[in-house]
Amino acid sequence: MSTAALTETKSAPPVEKIKVKVDGREIEVPKTMPDPISGKPVPTTMIQACEIAKQEVPHYCYHPKLPVVGNCRMCLVEYGTPALGPDRKPVFNPDGTPKIAKSPRPAISCATPISPGMEIYTSTPGVKQMREGVLESLLINHPLDCTICDQAGECKLQEYSVDHGQSASRFVEAKVHKPKAVDLGPRIMLDAERCILCTRCIRFTKDIAGDDALGIINRGSFNTIATFPGMPFDNNYTLNTVDLCPVGALTSKDFRFKMRVWFLKETKSLCTSCGTGCNTVIGSREEKIQRYTPRENDAVNGPWMCDAGRLNYKWIGRDDRLKNVLVRGQKSTWTAALTEISEKLKNAPAGSVAIIASARQTNEELWLLSKLKAKLGAVSDSIARSGAEDKLLVSEDKNPNTNGARLTGICYTEMGINLVKIADGIAQGKIKTLIVFGENIIQRAVSNEKLRERETISEVVDEHGITAELLAKLDALIVSDILPNETTRLAHYLLPGCAHAEKRGTFTNVNGRVQKFMKAVEAPGDARAEWEFLHDLVFQVTGQNGFATMEGLFNTMAADVPAFKGLAWASLGDTGVTVEI
């Protein structure tokens, strides 16, 4: 058997590479690349080759995750292929290089497959002239209302006009007028005059979200994006069309007119609304969150996120946030409260303390609680919450860090089975101290912020026996939370915590992806990041130290938790690392 045959049988052959030239520079590119929708290998296109060559080709309708339609004509390039003689054999120049036959017609780089020896020209006078022509066409009927347009600052029409357009307009006719401020659906507003008809929104909602809700009506220059009459554009992914829209045609009702995008501070974060852990960018200004947008991570959410998650930020800025440390209802200080609590815990008999943590807490916080648990011989658990899932992103698990709670040993694989034990322990007077983090343990069902009247996103919390009457039997109820609720009102010690946007940390998503998020805004009042004060508490109760920074804490935890072995804060990168769960 030959060696070639051996290697062939060993593994699938790697994708064949072919050589092309982009603006005179030779590069090697895979012959095929996966189709964005089916995932099947399809011929690599010119625009993909140019991207590999790091040569930007301006485009509007093309999007790497959507089907190609080739309608905007912005990505037109010139090209040539190796010339063939009458004998169908390649022809060479006197210097031995292959003679290139330049195509008399340009090609859209988004849809034209590459071929061996192809030369792509992206910056010839002809290409520049075509881009100028397309931009002129797009601008003649565009309202040019950048000063009041929400897209200004992140508008591809602005950017390409500066980079590739002409400075003066020749247009002296009357502009086409189209509908403005069209209520497309509960979260989306359309300005049809700004629309450049790239159809990204149509393709996204049809091919990605699976809701064939948008289309084009009328003809020619009067073309207008529209819904079916009487059928609002309303699925859980509509706001992605605002991200996809290269201009200010589709705007988010939540964000429009709120803030100039160039004033926004952008912070890499995660969505906490379910176990998927979509990567996000928090846009904030002066300690106020203005919007969430998805951050591309092909291992998790691609470039998308759901509307419910995207709009689930308003609670962070609520006026009734817990801002004070309270000891038996009286305002106190962190030092005083933590000293008192640690004294209590140090003296607590083994088995007299129980911990109910939240799977909305970070891996680091849960791990710190597990250190307390070990020292105190405490029973611990967490509260599962579940709801509807969908085919695209939304997980049935409504906690962002269920796996973190499991891997740090706060709960068993089946979350919540210890709650009965805790309830019994309190009832029998065995458990005297209860530590509760981030959970209103008296409540059973939570209704999230309403997306729309007929589809309230609700989370169901499993039935357990802990009631207000039981809590009254405790010697000490130590509660940390972010917003006030029945449990925080009963607390003997109330420690105000932080939303994820106000701290750093990591979550482990439903698939075991360990991902980090950064701090976007300051917490209100005396509220402190849980990992910070838990570190103090753990030090005071157990004497363990050495993780006063997030980096140090994460690395110490990674060394301690088997599933996280080998991880380091720095190596997580922006998109995380998947661990065995």
Add this chain to the structure above:
Amino acid sequence: MAQEYKLILKHADAPGYTPDIECYLRHGGYATLRKALALTPKNLADGKTLSAPEQIREEVKVSGLRGRGGAGFSCGLKWSFVDRKSGKPIYLICNADESEPGTFKDRQIMHKDPHQLVEGMILSCFANDVHLAYIYIRGEMVEGAKILNQALKEARAKGFLGKNISGSGYDLEMHVHRGAGAYICGEETGLIESLEGKRPYPRIKPPYFPAVLGLWMCPTIVNNVETLCNVKHIVEMGGAAFAQLGTPNNTGTRIVSLSGHVQRPGYYEIEIGKATIGELIHDPKFGGGLRPGRTLKAVIPGGSSAKVFKAGEKFKLKKKDAEGKEILVETDMLDLPYDFDSLAAAGSMSGSSAIIVMDDSTDIVEALANISEFYAHESCGQCTPCREGSLWMSKTLHRLTHGEGRAGDADYLVKIADNIPGGRTICAFGEACSWPVQSFVAKFKDEFVAKGAADEARRAQQAAAPAGQKPLAAAHH
């Protein structure tokens, strides 16, 4: 002298000829189909065997038949592109969306001799292993659709459609589908999208070549009505005999739609290249000349999207001299043979073979404004340059024909037009809307400039007039 040559229209206008199947059968109809279905495999000298369908495809190739819809692409070549190994069904669509302004040839066939089309289609389907075919007819042709549906019903009743056609074991079903009234549905991939129930946005090529990824992503043949009728005659008389008609590389006959300022507008079937534009306009057998006292100004030779010819325009055409050497011969526009290649060599096209004649009474700017308005209305709006450019040109021409022109509008129009064609759009509509503008302005620039300059002068005069005497400003905003 040029003569009419009635091949397709042999019976259509004969007295007493009716569109029903009995009449068609009386005139020898469906005999060719029966003959074709009975063909036996043919052994070739090189040991290969040609099946009956392959024999028909070969005849069509030999015939040199070129598409009669507009592009003049070789029919045999088009059929040879069909992906026959995909395992998917192959579809055939008859493009009966005749929409090019000036063109009214296909409707003669459909209205008067529908079974000729049906027979041509069945033969074409048989030749290409097609078992389901569609006739996509222009929405406005309500009567045509009725006649064709009746014809299909009759053909089905006689066993020419359906299962086991004439006992041959070959099955074929055929449907008439009416468009909803859009010019772009005549573009083959736009037509396919429309037939699939979608907006008729032409598809990008690559990858959606109809021969590979056509209707329902299956291999598909789209042929014009007249082209499909020709297939019947090719099978009947043989490809080689058909190729004797017309001129080399421009074989067969064409039905020319002649309209505008001639004495006898109408449709005339000629052998391709055997009559000149001048003969078609002036010969008493054809157009019969201009109206009395008029002189020729311009001719659009191939439907309104073709580039215009100016009267007196001369072209250098390649010809072979007595010794067979290639020489350039100066040819007057009127002496151009009416065929695919000569008109292309003269910078225009025979397109859908519709000749529009304009005499000296024509306001050329108005004529272009009319054409431009049509294309602005019919642009599907998919590609940016055509969507925005077609309306821009139309608005400019509207302004220029309503007293609001500028002397610079001529150059302005050409600059707009230059940004649209030449591969900048998905389909050839970009060319269709910009070629008239480019050619009209290039060939009649003085008229465009004069009109704009006159408007400018009038406006200057009005601005200079004392306040009290100021005439009302033109109300064309």
